[in-house]
Amino acid sequence: MTADLVIRPAAASDWAAILPIFQHVVSEGETYAYPASLSSADARALWMEQPPGLTVVAEIDGVVVGTAKMGPNRPGHGDHIGTASFMIDPAARGAGVGRALGEYVIDWHRRRGFEGIQFNAVVASNEAAVHLWTSLGFEVVGTVPNAFRSPRHGRVGLHVMFLPL
Template identity: 65%
Template sequence: MVIREATGGDWDEIHPFFAAIVEDGESYAYPDGLTAEQAASLWMERPPGRTVVAVLDGRVVGSAKMGPNRPGRGSHVGTASFMVDPAVRGAGVGRALALHVIDWHRREGYSAIQFNAVVQTNTGAVRLWQSLGFQIVGTVPGAFRSRRHGPVGLHVMHLAL
């Protein structure tokens, strides 16, 4: 697997799994019915942020975006979002992207990474982040409307770097 900077040309391969994950309604609070252009504007980061893709056997199978969690006085803490093509879940793509993102934040001088909204019922993601040292520092009850579970909590997760 190769993880590299995303280009505009990668969007055609990212968009199908982006749309499927958003439509699934279990992990992202993006609005339903986004056009490909609207979705790209939400996912493809501009500096100081960055978007990468995971390429396996010549195919884009995952993507992550990263950068400062807040501007100005909050810019020393990073954040990130991840999407993995459901067809390759369990193949280590998410972990590889996560390790890449953590290393990037360290190299860029961030003091921590904060995830603002990890869906409580997204247990695979929660387990992954905890296995990499992230801690749940709080949960906002009922803040996410899961398509399958109804209102569930959103975890705020933190990793000191």
């Protein structure tokens, strides 16, 4: 990871930089079940969290290279467990941006008193993500078989991953 990486809360004005990353990741069809036909407004509504959640951007030299959103996994009786989602600009993959965002998200949840973080749908064929999350202490607690249609791999499982805090 570069020392010039900065992670900060996303501002409304960051959407113009987040949208191309969102569109690229979704159009690849390998990591999110979002429809590729989402309008900018619909994508923004899905990605830009409102309190008690938070959306952040990762910047290198002032250029947005990644983003994450985080907050309670469920409302009400489930709000003691957090969740998060991540997207990295393809040009920045492998540079430590995902790890830095993952560490930020874990720390954010700890500081707010969450008891754990649950990822609801990590695509089993997304080996880089599964490796990253397990290296940060997450465990696969279950897999829904054939729950995701990957353009490259066909039907693959979706892992539920959990990190106790």
